[in-house]
Amino acid sequence: MGRKRGFAEAPVDSKMAAGCCGVKKQKLSSCSSSSTSSSNNSSDNHCKEVGRVNGFSGCPGGRNMVVNSEMCCFCFDVLYCHLYGYQPPRSPRFTNDPYALKDSRFPPMTREELPRLFCSVSLLTNFEDVGDYLDWEVGVHGIRIEFINEKGSKRTATYLPEVAKEQGWDHIQTIDSLLRKGGYKAPITNDFRKTIKLTRYHSEKMTLSYSEYLAHRQHHHYQNGIAHPLPPYNHYS
Numbered sequence: 001m002g003r004k005r006g007f008a009e010a011p012v013d014s015k016m017a018a019g020c021c022g023v024k025k026q027k028l029s030s031c032s033s034s035s036t037s038s039s040n041n042s043s044d045n046h047c048k049e050v051g052r053v054n055g056f057s058g059c060p061g062g063r064n065m066v067v068n069s070e071m072c073c074f075c076f077d078v079l080y081c082h083l084y085g086y087q088p089p090r091s092p093r094f095t096n097d098p099y100a101l102k103d104s105r106f107p108p109m110t111r112e113e114l115p116r117l118f119c120s121v122s123l124l125t126n127f128e129d130v131g132d133y134l135d136w137e138v139g140v141h142g143i144r145i146e147f148i149n150e151k152g153s154k155r156t157a158t159y160l161p162e163v164a165k166e167q168g169w170d171h172i173q174t175i176d177s178l179l180r181k182g183g184y185k186a187p188i189t190n191d192f193r194k195t196i197k198l199t200r201y202h203s204e205k206m207t208l209s210y211s212e213y214l215a216h217r218q219h220h221h222y223q224n225g226i227a228h229p230l231p232p233y234n235h236y237s
Contacts, residue, residue: 065204067123070094072208073216075119083111115210122160123204133175133198139165141200145178148195150186157182161203 070092077089082101109117124142136143144158157178164174175196176188186192208216 065123065206066125067121067204067206069206069208069212069216071121071123072119072206073213075099075121076117076208076210076213079109079117079119080114083109083114117210118207119210119213120205120207124160124201125204126202127199128201129197129199133193133196134171136171136198136200138169138171138174140202142203143174143178144199144201145175145182146197146199147179147182147184147192149182149184155182155184162205 071094074089074092074096078099078101080086081088130136133145140161142159142161142163144156146154146156149155159174159178159181164170167173167177169177172193175193179188179196
């Protein structure tokens with residue numbers, strides 16, 4: 001199986017950010033934050049139905065999608081510059097917080113893996129606080145939980161909408177897995193589950209393969225009248 005790693009974060013609003021274990025959020029009906037990941041397993045390419053590059057479908061509520069291929073390209077830019085020792089790429093046109101390239105949970109990416117990678121950006125939208133920890137739909141909603149662990153500390157954890165469906169989990173299995181992900185080590189009872197503060201959300205997702213990234217950078221580096229010079233990589237010459 002391919003290894004799945006997160007290597008950057010690119011929120012579209014500087015006040016909000018998303019990560020593997022928690023999401024800072026504010027209540028907005030518009031798009032709020034994004035989470036990016038990369039994979040060298042083609043089975044992780046979940047976004048073909050969205051449409052490649054600029055062929056977008058709508059997102060929940062009939063709005064135009066905010067996530068776009070340039071976000072995936074920027075993640076590839078960051079990773080390529082990191083692996084080959086180039087200066088970091090120029091700031092993108094979308095709002096972006098500092099990205100992370102060091103995560104002790106995962107082995108580092110290598111240059112050899114780069115051509116096999118797929119990069120996915122998930123933009124989290126439509127956050128809703130709900131009173132019942134079961135008030136969300138598997139495969140439709142992502143969920144963020146907030147709870148007090150056995151040591152009295154507040155902890156959070158989140159799963160994107162596709163996680164529970166891919167794993168074949170029901171609501172309880174998803175909640176319990178998320179509690180363990182958040183570091184809860186005590187036995188999980190139904191009474192404890194009822195103390196969880198749960199927020200549900202939707203997600204827009206875009207995925208690009210490395211070859212699509214190269215094609216995009218070579219042929220689509222002028223968008224909206226703004227020039228995006230190609231980085232000085234040898235394979236662009």
